[in-house]
Amino acid sequence: MLNFVSARLALSYLLLCALSCIGVLQIQAARQRLVGLSLWGGRGARWWGYAAGLLFIIGSFAGFYAFTPGIFVPGLAGSELAVLFAAGSILALVVTLTGASLAAPRPDRAAMEADEGEVVATPQLRGWIHIPQGSGPLPALCLVPEMGSSAGDLGMVGARLRTLGFVALSIDWMKAGDPWAQAQGTLPRYPDALALVPAGVNYLLHLPEVDEGRIGVIGFGLGGDLVLRAAAADEQIAAALAVSPCLTPEPCDPGLDLLRNRSFWQAVRWRRRRKAQSALVEQLNGLAFLPRIPPRPLLMLHPPGSPLPVPLTGVEIRPLPDPQMGLPRDQEVAQVIGCWCEENL
Amino acid sequence: MDWDWALFQLINGWAGRWPLLDGAMRLLVNDYGLTTAMSLGLVALWLEGRGRAKRERNQQVVLMTILSLLAANLLLKLCNTIYFRPRPFHAHPVNLLFYHPTDSSLPSNAATVGFALAVSVWLRNRGAGLGFILAALLFGSARIFCGVHYPGDVLAGALLGGGVAYALSRQSRWLDPLFDIALDIARRMCLA
Numbered sequence: 001m002l003n004f005v006s007a008r009l010a011l012s013y014l015l016l017c018a019l020s021c022i023g024v025l026q027i028q029a030a031r032q033r034l035v036g037l038s039l040w041g042g043r044g045a046r047w048w049g050y051a052a053g054l055l056f057i058i059g060s061f062a063g064f065y066a067f068t069p070g071i072f073v074p075g076l077a078g079s080e081l082a083v084l085f086a087a088g089s090i091l092a093l094v095v096t097l098t099g100a101s102l103a104a105p106r107p108d109r110a111a112m113e114a115d116e117g118e119v120v121a122t123p124q125l126r127g128w129i130h131i132p133q134g135s136g137p138l139p140a141l142c143l144v145p146e147m148g149s150s151a152g153d154l155g156m157v158g159a160r161l162r163t164l165g166f167v168a169l170s171i172d173w174m175k176a177g178d179p180w181a182q183a184q185g186t187l188p189r190y191p192d193a194l195a196l197v198p199a200g201v202n203y204l205l206h207l208p209e210v211d212e213g214r215i216g217v218i219g220f221g222l223g224g225d226l227v228l229r230a231a232a233a234d235e236q237i238a239a240a241l242a243v244s245p246c247l248t249p250e251p252c253d254p255g256l257d258l259l260r261n262r263s264f265w266q267a268v269r270w271r272r273r274r275k276a277q278s279a280l281v282e283q284l285n286g287l288a289f290l291p292r293i294p295p296r297p298l299l300m301l302h303p304p305g306s307p308l309p310v311p312l313t314g315v316e317i318r319p320l321p322d323p324q325m326g327l328p329r330d331q332e333v334a335q336v337i338g339c340w341c342e343e344n345l
Numbered sequence: 346m347d348w349d350w351a352l353f354q355l356i357n358g359w360a361g362r363w364p365l366l367d368g369a370m371r372l373l374v375n376d377y378g379l380t381t382a383m384s385l386g387l388v389a390l391w392l393e394g395r396g397r398a399k400r401e402r403n404q405q406v407v408l409m410t411i412l413s414l415l416a417a418n419l420l421l422k423l424c425n426t427i428y429f430r431p432r433p434f435h436a437h438p439v440n441l442l443f444y445h446p447t448d449s450s451l452p453s454n455a456a457t458v459g460f461a462l463a464v465s466v467w468l469r470n471r472g473a474g475l476g477f478i479l480a481a482l483l484f485g486s487a488r489i490f491c492g493v494h495y496p497g498d499v500l501a502g503a504l505l506g507g508g509v510a511y512a513l514s515r516q517s518r519w520l521d522p523l524f525d526i527a528l529d530i531a532r533r534m535c536l537a
C-alpha cells in the first residue's frame with residue numbers, strides 16, 4: 001500500500017513534478033517547434049521557450065527545497081514518488097495542452113478577408129476568385145482546399161498567384177445550390193464530389209480573361225485527390241499540383257507532428273475529420289488514377305515523414321518545404337506553388 | 346569486506362569538512378532531486394527527435410526504461426527480503442549527512458534505480474545515455490559520501506539495475522511489438 005507520509009510533503013512534491021514537467025515541455029516545445037505545446041503559441045524567438053522552461057524548472061526545485069520541511073528526514077519511498085511523478089506529469093500535460101490551445105495563434109481574419117478576392121456563387125459552385133489587373137489571356141488555376149476547410153482558407157495562395165499574373169479560383173467543398181448538403185451541413189459525397197473540379201475548370205473556361213490552354217488545378221489534402229482524379233479525366237487541365245494528398249484510406253498518422261502548427265483540440269478535430277473522409281478517399285482512389293493522367297506537368301508535395309504507399313512514376317514528388325502539414329496558409333508552401341505554376345503554366 | 350570499508354572511509358572522510366560540499370551532496374543524496382531530474386530527462390527524451398523515426402526510437406527507449414525500472418524494483422524487493430546488510434552507521438562511526446534509513450544497505454536502492462534508468466537509455470541512445478550515467482554515478486557516490494551506503498552496495502545496485510536493463514534490451518524482439526502498440530495508442534492521442 002502507498003504511504004504518502006504527510007499531505008503537505010506529497011502535495012509539494014506533486015507541485016514540483018507538475019511545474020518542472022511544464023518547464024521541460026516548454027523547452028521541448030521551443031526546441032521541436034511544437035505550437036500545440038507552447039504556452040505562448042510559438043510566437044517570438046525560440047529562446048523565450050528555453051528561458052521560460054528553465055525558469056519553471058529552477059523555480060520549482062528552488063521552491064520545493066526552500067519551503068518544504070521534511071526533505072532530509074525519512075519521507076516518500078520509491079513507489080510513492082513514482083505515483084506522484086506520474087500524476088504530476090499528467091497534470092502538467094493537461095495544463096500545457098489547455099494553455100497552449102488558448103494561446104495558439106488564431107487565423108488573421110482581417111488579412112484573410114483582405115485576401116479573399118471576389119465572391120463566386122453559381123448553382124454549380126461557390127468560392128472566391130482573384131483576377132489580376134491587365135488584359136488577358138491569362139493562365140488560370142482552380143484551387144481546392146482540404147475537406148472541411150473553406151475556400152477562404154486559400155485566400156493567401158490565391159492572392160499570391162494573382163500577383164504572379166494568374167487568375168485563381170478557390171472553390172468550396174459545399175456547393176451553393178446543393179440542397180442536400182446545405183440541409184445536412186455536410187460535404188458532398190461520392191460521386192457528387194467528382195463534379196467540383198470540373199465545375200471550377202468550366203467556370204474558368206468561360207471567363208474572357210482566361211487562356212483556355214493554360215488552366216491548372218491545385219488541391220490540398222483530399223482536395224489533392226480530387227485534382228488527381230480530375231487531371232486523369234479532363235484533357236483541358238494543363239498542369240496539376242497535389243499538396244499532401246491522402247491517396248490511401250488510412251494514411252500515416254502524423255501523431256505529435258500535428259501539434260507543430262495547431263493546438264491539441266484543433267489536432268483532435270483534424271483527426272476526426274480525417275477519419276470521416278476516409279470513405280471518400282477510398283472511393284476517389286487517387287492512387288489508381290495517377291497512371292491514367294496524360295503526360296503533363298504533375299507535382300506532388302508530400303510530407304517527408306510519411307512514406308508513399310507505392311513508388312509513383314510520371315509524377316514529380318517534392319517534400320513539403322517544412323515537415324508540417326500542407327497548410328495553405330504556410331508561406332513556404334505558397335512560395336513553392338507560385339514558383340512551380342510560373343514554370344509550368 | 347576490507348576493501349569496501351577502506352573505500353568507504355576514503356570517500357566518507359571528505360564529509361563534514363566543507364559546508365558547501367556537504368550542502369551540495371545533501372541536495373544530490375536526497376530522494377527527490379536526482380530521481381526527479383532523471384525522470385524529467387525521460388519526459389524530454391519522449392519529445393526529442395526531429396522527424397518521426399528518430400522520435401519513435403527515443404520513445405521506445407523511454408518505454409523500455411520504464412519497464413527496466415519496474416523489473417529492477419521487483420528484483421530489489423526480492424533481494425531485500427532474502428538478505429539484509431546493516432547500514433555503515435550501524436557498525437562504524439561515520440560522517441552521516443543524511444537520515445537513518447532502516448532498510449537493507451545492499452543493494453543500494455538509489456544505484457539500482459539510477460543505473461537501470463541510465464543503462465537502459467545508454468543502450469539505445471548513447472548521447473542522452475551519457476548524461477543519465479553521469480547522474481547515476483553522482484547519485485551513487487553521494488550515497489557513500491553521506492554515509493548511507495558502502496561502495497559495495499552501490500556497485501551491487503549498479504550491477505543489478507544495469508543488468509536488468511541489459512537483459513531486457515536483449516528481449517526487444519518480444520518487447521518492440523508491445524511498444525509499437527503503446528506508441529500507436531499515444532499517436533492516436535497526438536502525444537507520440
